[in-house]
Every structure is written in structure tokens, then in C-alpha cells.
């Protein structure tokens with residue numbers, strides 16, 4: 001695995017170490033985002049034969065979600081999605097690129113809670129953002145592409161239901177050869193949220209099942 005990012009990379013590699021977790025033991029590589037100042041981490045699992053992730057590896061590009069992952073919020077499915085992604089790479093090998101600064105699809109924690117407040121009045125997840133004068137999705141995947149490049153991964157199978165993520169990674173030079181669905185964490189509190197993502201934001205979700213991204 002190389003430790004020298006491309007000259008134009010948006011991320012600088014900082015450190016790699018092994019971390020045991022409740023999902024398994026992973027290598028973690030930390031990066032500093034030279035544009036936003038955020039810290040990102042690549043969580044890396046060898047495949048069952050012990051080989052590191054290579055071409056066409058399973059990859060999850062996961063956006064930080066404090067409310068869903070740390071507090072167990074049922075407004076979204078980010079916590080169960082992250083759990084499922086970590087279990088998947090533990091079993092099959094692969095990488096989870098965890099992107100910080102992506103809270104609330106990039107609008108930040110305070111604005112995300114403002115949007116939740118508007119949803120109490122009946123707005124859906126998309127209209128709440130628009131009512132606040134914020135984009136439906138403010139995330140950028142340039143840093144994720146640079147992390148993947150640093151890992152030597154130019155072609156990946158993406159654990160996602162979000163075609164926009166595939167398109168953006170492609171724009172940043174990462175070929176997504178397959179979208180591998182990640183459908184978890186669907187419940188009464190986020191069904192409407194998932195319906196909006198399917199019906200209004202182009203996510204590939206079946207019926208009332210769904211997944212973030």
C-alpha cells in the first residue's frame with residue numbers, strides 16, 4: 001500500500017494503525033483533508049485469504065452522522081448502515097472510507113437539527129433543506145476519491161444505493177464497476193425519509209425499503 005498521495009491530492013496521509021472493534025480488527029489509516037481541514041479515516045479489512053483490498057474491492061464511502069451513529073437516532077439509517085458495511089468488509093475484505101464534515105448530507109449538525117425541526121411541521125427531508133436555503137445534498141467526494149487512490153484502488157464495487165455517489169466518484173477518477181445494495185435499518189421513524197430519497201432524490205430503493213448514502 002502506497003503512502004504517497006498524488007501531488008494534487010486533497011488529502012494528506014497521517015498515520016496507519018490496527019484497531020480492534022466489536023466488528024473485527026481493522027487497519028485504520030487517517031488522513032487530513034487539505035481543503036476542509038476535516039479528518040477522514042479509511043477502515044481496511046483483508047479478504048478471507050489475507051490479501052489486502054485490490055482492484056474491484058468492496059468499498060463503502062460513508063458520511064459521518066453523529067445523530068445516527070453515536071446517539072442511535074431513528075431519523076436515518078446511518079448507524080445500521082455503518083455496522084453492516086463494517087461487517088461486510090470484515091467477511092469479504094474491503095474498505096470503509098469514513099468522511100467527516102458530511103453531517104446532514106454536508107449541511108452540518110446545527111442545520112440538520114433545524115431541518116428536523118421543520119420536519120415536525122410536515123416538510124420532508126428535501127423540502128426542509130430547501131426551506132432553510134440549503135442544498136439538498138452539499139457533499140463532495142473528492143477527498144474520498146483521493147483516499148481510494150492512495151490505497152491503490154481505481155476500480156471499486158460500491159456498497160451504496162446512491163447513483164449520485166457513483167457519478168461523483170467517477171468524475172473524480174474512481175470507476176464504480178457495481179453498486180452493491182446496502183438495505184438496512186428501515187423502521188417507522190425513517191420510512192418517509194427513505195421514500196423521499198427514492199422518489200425525489202434518485203436513490204435505488206425498493207418499495208418502502210431504503211438506505212442512506
Ligand SMILES: [Zn+2]
Nearest residue numbers: 065068076078
Ligand atoms: Zn444519518
